[in-house]
Amino acid sequence: MDSTTVLHFLSESAYLLIVFAVFLTLGLFKGRQMLINIICGLYFALLISIQFPYYDILLSDFTQSSVIAGVKLSFFIIVTILSTLLFKRIMPEEYREGKFEGFPKKVMLAIGATVLVLSFSFNVLPVTEFLTPGTPIQSLFAPKEFFFGWLLLPLIFLVMN
DSSP states (O other): OOHHHHHHHHHHHHHHHHHHHHHHHHHHHHOHHHHHHHHHHHHHHHHHHHHOTTHHHHTTTOOOHHHHHHHHHHHHHHHHHHHHHHHHHHSOOOOOOOSSTTHHHHHHHHHHHHHHHHHHHHHTSGGGGTSOTTOHHHHHHOOHHHHHHHHHHHHHHHHHO
16 A cells, blocks of 8 residues: 555545544534434435536536535535424424433434435535545445445434434
């Protein structure tokens, strides 16, 4: 292994760990229901971003692929935030528990949300525009034949919750 391969692996590992840490922190401070709302919001944002018919109008002024990727990512993030807020309004109240009460369930839900973000990143969203292809994490999440399984895993975690 050369040094560039190691650096790319470390950058993607950092991406994975940062995403997981953000979700686990949200779960600890905002509760399990927040993670459930985020997972539902991610699924809804996936649906909206895949079926959004106005990308050509939204992206008509941009020519660089990295700018187009940034606009698509920004759109996905905005839709995720809005749909998470929607689910927060329509879902039941938060579980009444302490920060570390129900910790294994919070970890499981944080893993589920991380799996969704990573599988979306390498299959739907243009994140590969910013990351170097061919690293071990991408070989785990990028193949199209694994995408459906990665989509099912958070649903199983929701049922187990």
